[in-house]
Amino acid sequence: MLQILDIATGKLTPIPYNGEVSDFARLSCSPDGKYLVGQIVAWKQIVVIDVGSGSARNIAEGMNPSWSPKGDWIAYEHDKGLKCMLIHPDGTGAKVVLDLEKRFHVYRTFLQGAVWSPDGEKLLLNEAKVKTEASNDYIPLDPTSAQTLLDWKRESSTGLVFPSPVNGGCYNAGTIQQHILRRAFEKLGLANKGLGWHTFRHTYRAHLDEMGAPIGVQQKLMRHCNVATTMNVYGNASSKAKLDANSKVVQMAIAPQMREAAAV
Helix, strand or coil, X not given: CCXXXXXXXXXXXXXXXXXXXXXXXXXXXXXXXXXXXXXXXXXXXXXXXXXXXXXXXXXXXXEEEEECXXXXXXXXXXXXXXXXXXXXXXXXXCEEXXXXXXXXXXXXXXXXXXXXXXXXXCXXXXXXXXXXXXXXCCCCCCHHHHHHHHHHHHHCCCCCCCCCCCCCCCCCHHHHHHHHHHHHHHHCCCCCCCCCCHHHHHHHHHXXXXXXXXXXXXXXHHCCCCHHHHHHHCCCCCHHHHHHHHHHHHHHHHXXXXXXXXXX
16 A cells, blocks of 8 residues: 655555555655656556546656656666666656666666756766676577577567566566465475575576586576686586486496406
């Protein structure tokens, strides 16, 4: 439930918004307190909500909106955080104020949205390089996977690889982890182990190891800039891989003795 808290009196006033509140992220209030702006996570839509009536309208596609102190602009991120945008609250006048793609050859992004200066004349931007250049490297696709994706692209009307069957938009990774992955880990007796989406990355590295992929190839497929990360952070071999490796060494050592014994 969306509510307005009066700090002086402690009174809470509900906002009669009928949508799913849990879908919202980064709420920001207009200077006069009559409107809210927020991001619908699943669709990455910027929505303005009338505090009095609870009515809502989409004004842009993007993330992390922030209302200016003057009330005339809303700042937000667009295109996976590569562009800092401004738009009027009525949805007009959208413009790019900073485009990271035009400034850098390596992948950079804006994090956590813009913060306005008190006079509404400046924006504080948290601009960051995303890990390393290796993180933005290409990875090869198995021919079967590539064909499947091409077939889906021709059939899909959303442009998404994994659209939600509920609303056709993007899945919420946090919701899936909480309601699906966590329950699956609990059934396996792995609750409270800190497992999540990144667990699949460790699993992929273990499978590469079992398949006998050279460590240099593993590094490239994992998109690590340093092979030490591949070997140390992701280098926990499976029990089967350790057993197979040990058996090969044992067989190599005892095979000559066994052949001599058999000859006698």
